[in-house]
Amino acid sequence: MKNLKIGKKLSLSFIAVLLVTVAANLYSISNLKKAANLNDDLFKGPYMVTTESMGIRRDLVSIGRNIGNSILREQPVEYRKTILEDFESVNKRIDLIEKSFSGEENELVKNSQTSISNLRSSIDNLKNEYEQVYAFLEKKDYKHAEEMTAQNTKYWDIYSSCIDQSIKLYENAEKLGTQFNQSVKETSSTSRSISIALNIISVIIGVVICVYITRSLKKPIEELEVAANKMASGDFDIDVNYESEDELGTLSRSMVKMSNEIKDIIEDTVRVLGEVASGNFNIETNAEYIGVFKYIENSINKITTDLSETMEQINIASEEVGAASDQVASGSQMLSQGATEQASAIEELSSTISEISEKIKGTSENAKQANSLSLNAAKQVQEGNNQMKEMVKAMEDITFTSTEIGRIIKTIDDIAFQTNILALNAAVEAARAGEAGKGFAVVADEVRNLAAKSAEAAKNTATLIENSIEAVENGTKIVDNTADSLQKIINTANRTAKLVNDIAKASEEEATSISQVTLGVEQISEVVQTNSATSEESAAASEELSGQAQMLKSLIDKFVLRDSNKNIDFNKNEVNYFATND
Template identity: 45%
Template structure:
């Protein structure tokens, strides 16, 4: 078993080590998170600044092209192509551009090349300034970025487009821009277009080869993380990502280049260049943690020994006390703190327990000899605090044993007299049990008769229930037929309504025909002699229309009477159906009542059978009681003898007076 000093030392060291480890890991986490966050922010901002620089460089060349487009010499028909080419070359030389050319309205270049099929020429003729993707020039085979702008008539901006002027910066223009972006020794930058192709890089060969990370990632999964970052770059997003290239962990920050056709610039660095400070901090913190743990262990060992030794001596004395040693001395402690209080308390516990055990031993020794009239020597001073429970418990034991033995003595007298009464009662019980047996047999015969009547009643109920069920089936069939009759009456009523609608339509047609015939007669009268034949026909048509209207009216009257009769029949049918339904419901109630009577009869029959079984059991019990009563009489006599023996034993004790 480890001593308390060792435990305190171990606990203190563990507490120091755990605290230092928590502080170390928290510090490392904070340093790592902060460093990574700053790296992300730095790279993202660097990429944004780099994108702005590229935009500014391109914008500067765009402005050169726009200003050249406003040069009246290039739009003037007086100047020859060679003169215009010299003007463009002068502008290119002044601004450090590689070359340029002027293109007329028909696509003829001042340098003798046809440009009518070029996309940047077509855009310029629509009044747009264009920056092309890097491409291999058709005329010189160089990688070129073309900035083209419209040439305005008479050099007046936003008037009439009469041609196009373009300039091409140096082949290494974009590469020089990314080379100038140097975050640190291992940092780099590159530009991709909207399709993910590399258009500017430190290594010109990658640009010539048209490197595309997404396509490379389809064959090599090591480039998957970088390909995902390129997808976001193509989408025009600004952000930060991590990837591994050639076994080296790298960070990348990217941002879109405004004013271009989906270009985006990326800035990359080795992650170790930024995280090395974090690793150094981890090593320093680990050294501090180890040194602090050693120093804490030494200090904790010294303190724990000063505290643990006196506590160990007191613990050894208390352990002897638990083994029954009440005489060994308690160790002396020279300190003036809680340890001295512990030593005094241990000595006090030993002395008081010695006094209590001696006092309790005296009381229990007298009680063992039969003397219950004994008391504690000095209970108020010996038993203090929670120890008072001990003397109270001993007093309760003394008191209860005294009361119990006194009651046993009294009970012995009562048992002696009661046993004689039990013997006489047992004889009387045996005689009564014989009489009960005869009465139980008569009761069993009566129950058999009741069971026979209940069985007959149950059979009659079964027959009645069968008749009621058959009646309910007939009533149900009649109710179903009545419902079919009601449905048929409703269909007749609906058909009569439809016929009424048709008659109304016929009346409307007859009215319209009469109007038409009247109009025809009027028109025939206007014609004169030539229209007499038509007037006669119109008059006949009017007569027929009138007869149709009369016939339709008479039919309507008959239909209305028929409808009224059908409605009356429908009401009578509904009332009849309702009455049949009510009879069906009441027959169902009668069936339920009969079923309940039958069920009750069966239940009564079962209950009578149970009663019969109970009577048989009572008969057996009565016979058992008779035998038991005789045995009780013999046992009562034995009990009287034992009670006298008990009185002799109790007379040996001395009881205390209350």
């Protein structure tokens, strides 16, 4: 048993426990099925008989009530259908009860079968009695029908017998139900006891097998755990004594082999790294690096090779740095001198740019003043133009008024003409009147003279007004031409002001640009001064760098480097196991 594989040990143990468990479950399933069959028999037997017996009683009560109502209400036809349906329902229920008792052979079943037979006979007799009652009802002989259904009659005895038989069936069904219940309890108790016993046996077998398996596995696992913990803490001197042909025995032998191999590799790695730490890069590995440890061997060889090559390159670089630092020092001094000359030239350039900036600022101020004067002139011309427009409007009003006066004078002229005609008529009439009309003729003559003078004055006034209108029209034309000239002057003044404003803005922008140029020149001056200082510092740093290069070369000379002609066989691509397995 000791040399069996762990899988076989566990399989056999599991199969043994499983067989006992399956046996217990099969027995439990069998008992559950038996209990289910008993419950089904209970439902189809006593429970159904009880239900149908109660249904028979309800149907009998309905029959008795409807027969009584058909007599009392004298409505035999209306109740007959319901009564016959109740009789049919009773017979169907009796058939169901009779089927449920078939195949049973005990005292209660026999008594129930007798009750069924008696009940069926009583139902038939009750129906016959009802047919006789219904015959009287069809003849409307309600008195005889009521006498037949009264108490202590044959009908009443048969009806009471039917009720009693249905009650007896119900009582027998309850007794059968009690017997079924007792049988189920006994079966359940027996099944429970046997199931508990089988489960206890299963548990005992499982515990025994578990204890055996645990004891057979615990000791080697504890030895392997101790060995693994020692290896995890860095101690590869392990002691595993378990010997077997199972998986744990194989694991024990593999762990001892692994410990010895890792120990050899670590000792060789320590030796190589110790030589590297002392400055000897001309060293090689001796142990056999297998599997993933091959990456360690490749990494060690790559480290020693790369460091040797790096040190050699550093040595060459230190010599080149020493030579280059001397050149940098010389160049830095020349750069410093050139930077000083540049600073002087930039200061002169900055002074010139400042003068140009001041002149541009003056031009900008003059342009602003010219712009202001142009705007004021344009404003004054605009005011003169507005006044000319008001003058034109006034002359138009004069023209309109003169025209109205001309009309009035025309009216006066017409009145004078009419007056003259009236005076002439008055003179004619005075001449006709003779002496009596002489005084009136004198008056008419005076009136005619006044009318003639009025007409002459109106004519002269009209001539003057016409001349005034003509003069006003000529003045209006002159004013319109003057207004057009002023508008052109305004437009020219506005364009001039815009040009002067553009010149002022351009002057301001030029002043801003000159300021930025001045700022840039100052920054260049600062940069040149900084470059001069940096050049001096670079010269000093180059001298210091030359000294450091000499010291670095002396340090490199302390290391023992590999022979560049000696070839170390390793794969430079296999130096990082974790990178290749990501």
